[in-house]
Amino acid sequence: MATFNVHVTIENKPGISDPEGETILNDLVLKGTHSAISKIKTAKMLKFTIKEKDKKSAQTRVQEICDELRIYNPMVSKITIDVFAA
Amino acid sequence: MKIGVIVFPGSNCDRDMYHVLTDVFKLDAEYFWHDKGLPKNIDAVILPGGFSYGDRLRSGAIAAHSPIIKDVKKMAEKGIPILGVCNGFQILVEAGLLPGALLKNTSLNFMCKWTSLIVENNKTPFTNKLKLHQKIPIPIANGEGRYYVDDETLKKLKKKNQIVFRYSEVVNGSSDRIAGVCNEDGNVVGMMPHPERAAESEINPIDNKPSSLIFESLLTTIGVKN
Numbered sequence: 001m002a003t004f005n006v007h008v009t010i011e012n013k014p015g016i017s018d019p020e021g022e023t024i025l026n027d028l029v030l031k032g033t034h035s036a037i038s039k040i041k042t043a044k045m046l047k048f049t050i051k052e053k054d055k056k057s058a059q060t061r062v063q064e065i066c067d068e069l070r071i072y073n074p075m076v077s078k079i080t081i082d083v084f085a086a
Numbered sequence: 087m088k089i090g091v092i093v094f095p096g097s098n099c100d101r102d103m104y105h106v107l108t109d110v111f112k113l114d115a116e117y118f119w120h121d122k123g124l125p126k127n128i129d130a131v132i133l134p135g136g137f138s139y140g141d142r143l144r145s146g147a148i149a150a151h152s153p154i155i156k157d158v159k160k161m162a163e164k165g166i167p168i169l170g171v172c173n174g175f176q177i178l179v180e181a182g183l184l185p186g187a188l189l190k191n192t193s194l195n196f197m198c199k200w201t202s203l204i205v206e207n208n209k210t211p212f213t214n215k216l217k218l219h220q221k222i223p224i225p226i227a228n229g230e231g232r233y234y235v236d237d238e239t240l241k242k243l244k245k246k247n248q249i250v251f252r253y254s255e256v257v258n259g260s261s262d263r264i265a266g267v268c269n270e271d272g273n274v275v276g277m278m279p280h281p282e283r284a285a286e287s288e289i290n291p292i293d294n295k296p297s298s299l300i301f302e303s304l305l306t307t308i309g310v311k312n
Contacts, residue, residue: 016234017259019192070147070180076187076234 001051003086004058010072010079011043018042046071055083087308089115090128092158092174094149099135099171103282107132110286111301113310120152129308130167130211131158133174135227135280145188145230146176155181167211167307168274172228175266175276184267184276185243186235192259196229200292203251203265203279210250210272211307215299221254222300223292224279231278233260233267246270251277 012018018041025040048065052058059081066072072079089107093100100117107115118124120138124131138149149155155177162168162183170178178184191197203222205213216222235243240261243249251266266277284290284297 016189017192019190019194019259023194069151070182071143073144073147073180073187075185075236075239076189 001053003049003051004055005084005086006048006050006058006062007082007084008046008048008062008066008071008079009043009082010046010077011041012076013078016076049086055085059083087114087129087310088127089113089304090118090124090131091115092120092131092133092154093117094120094136094138094152094173094177096138096140097134097136097173099173099280099282102280103132103134103171106282106285106301110298111305113305118154120149120154122154124154124157124161128161128166130169130304131161133158133168133170133177134282135172135174138173138177141230144180146173146178146180149173149177150180150182159183162269162274165271165273167304169212169304170274170276171280171282172231172278175278176230178274178276183274184269185239185248186233186261186264186267188230188278189232189234190230191228191232196227197231197258198225198227200225201257201279202254203277204254205250206252207247207250207268207272209247210268210275210303212275212300212303213250214306215303216296220296222251222279222281222284222296223290224281224284224297226257226279227283228258228278231260232258233264233278235261235264243267247272250275251279 021040021042107113205220252263268275281297281300
């Protein structure tokens with residue numbers, strides 16, 4: 001068994017408005033000199049530390065937990081899972 | 087006849103709800119702490135507003151896994167009237183008893199103001215004394231009150247008459263101005279605004295009668311003469 005850090009990023013699905021991201025873009029970033037930026041999306045990240053036999057199992061287990069406990073609401077959100085060796 | 091008022095860690099409208107049920111409408115009500123079950127002799131269940139678990143993860147997401155929710159689901163299946171107000175609505179959605187999601191208001195503000203609703207379904211246990219399209223002056227108090235459903239679910243809600251209340255104007259960016267919905271059977275109702283803050287003339291500057299009809303509907307449903 002090895003220890004892995006698993007990062008779960010929860011963000012709105014495409015098409016679901018993200019007023020916080022829009023505010024950061026329009027009222028902060030674009031009011032400076034950063035006109036190259038065209039989009040900012042906010043997200044929430046949960047960092048799991050987990051013992052599993054390999055990277056793949058760590059990813060599968062965390063995905064199962066997120067689905068079972070409705071860590072995200074699938075009506076509006078999607079998750080991205082990234083696994084790193086601890 | 088007994089109404090169960092469920093209390094979660096962080097509920098803060100439980101006593102307002104209990105007061106209206108007992109002092110105003112003379113109903114027998116009892117608080118139930120979320121980590122226990124519900125007795126079988128409960129005739130209706132109310133999930134009050136507040137900030138269960140400090141809205142951590144997202145509003146209602148953690149309370150939806152409280153032990154008492156198993157009994158709430160059983161009662162929902164049996165057809166017992168269940169009402170979720172504000173955070174109670176968010177919990178019912180997160181528990182899968184009602185469709186959709188509640189997102190941050192478009193304004194990003196916590197919105198605490200008087201608004202008005204239009205009754206879209208007067209066949210539920212909580213709206214049967216109201217007239218279709220009747221206007222209800224009522225306050226909202228929420229940060230994550232923007233009801234969202236995808237287009238497919240919205241069509242289904244319309245077809246099955248599951249939209250119970252709409253805001254009379256655009257308030258927070260909710261899909262189709264929806265303020266409250268019910269399940270397919272109609273016995274589980276969720277709404278963001280607070281009828282318990284609007285049912286008495288002393289605290290309603292406009293008209294308390296429409297909100298009081300929400301509670302009188304419940305009285306009629308469970309067979310209590312008022």
